[in-house]
């Protein structure tokens with residue numbers, strides 16, 4: 001079948017494209033410029049991604065424009081929607097334009113465009129743990145989040161946020177609610193599946209030419225890797241995570257599992273903390289690493305909320321690798337990208 005992937009040049013999307021192609025699907029992926037299309041194909045080629053002949057890259061400059069997006073949905077059987085701004089560059093005053101509109105209108109337009117073509121049977125939307133947890137409640141020791149939980153942020157909270165992480169979280173939860181509202185209010189012929197991953201770490205196969213372009217979640221790992229042996233361990237925020245290849249596999253299963261209901265899945269391997277990242281580096285890259293010592297062995301796990309992602313594992317039949325297996329290849333890649 002032909003699957004539309006939006007935001008095809010992104011960190012997670014590149015892995016989604018790779019697993020789709022590997023499992024015999026054809027992929028049409030959107031990017032916002034010809035340069036990004038070229039860079040994406042080249043990066044996937046360099047990463048050894050199979051069946052690239054079955055990948056079509058299309059330029060949609062403004063994926064929040066229904067008229068521009070709709071024609072690229074034609075002929076597809078499924079959609080995986082990943083395009084959304086996940087960076088912390090925007091300043092107060094810019095949150096609506098740079099975060100809320102791309103996320104919320106982008107999701108609305110995907111739901112509408114998919115409804116225009118009866119060939120579309122499933123729409124998978126990459127939401128986030130940001131749409132699940134209530135950051136305002138702090139660490140909440142003992143609390144266990146599941147896909148039943150919803151972050152309370154509103155559109156106005158995003159527009160008027162005091163800091164960009166709040167605006168980002170609002171953009172994700174309002175976007176996801178927009179999709180659920182759409183399928184509640186329309187007789188859609190497709191099944192909606194939303195995925196709510198924690199922080200996504202792992203080796204990168206998307207186009208990235210320097211560490212300054214590092215995606216937001218891998219920046220957390222790099223923050224530890226690059227803090228210096230005499231430095232301080234950066235604070236752990238939103239301490240739940242998933243490996244990027246495991247998330248891509250979960251996304252594939254979300255497209256293909258035999259279900260007729262709409263479904264929401266929390267997708268996390270478990271908790272992590274930045275001290276654990278440092279401890280793994282000292283053990284696995286003893287010569288090379290630049291992570292601080294901190295307090296080896298100390299773990300935050302007992303002092304903050306956790307997640308139950310068993311629904312995804314049970315219904316989709318996926319298994320999630322541990323932190324070490326995810327971040328050691330990433331660390332090798334990141335240290336290798338430094339200019340000597």
Ligand code: NDP
Pocket residue numbers: 006007008009010011012013031032036063081082083084085086087098102106126127128129172196197198199200201215216217218
């Ligand atoms: P990346 O930053 O690597 O990729 C983001 C993608 O979205 C790029 O293709 C980018 O295109 C596109 N995009 C960014 N801004 C806009 C915009 N204003 N309009 C249209 N497209 C835009 O991020 P990830 O791969 O990490 O994230 C992919 C998805 O997964 C996002 O929806 C994100 O919210 C979600 N997610 C990510 C998590 C993580 O830890 N990484 C955790 C939970 C959810 P361009 O290069 O042209 O800007």
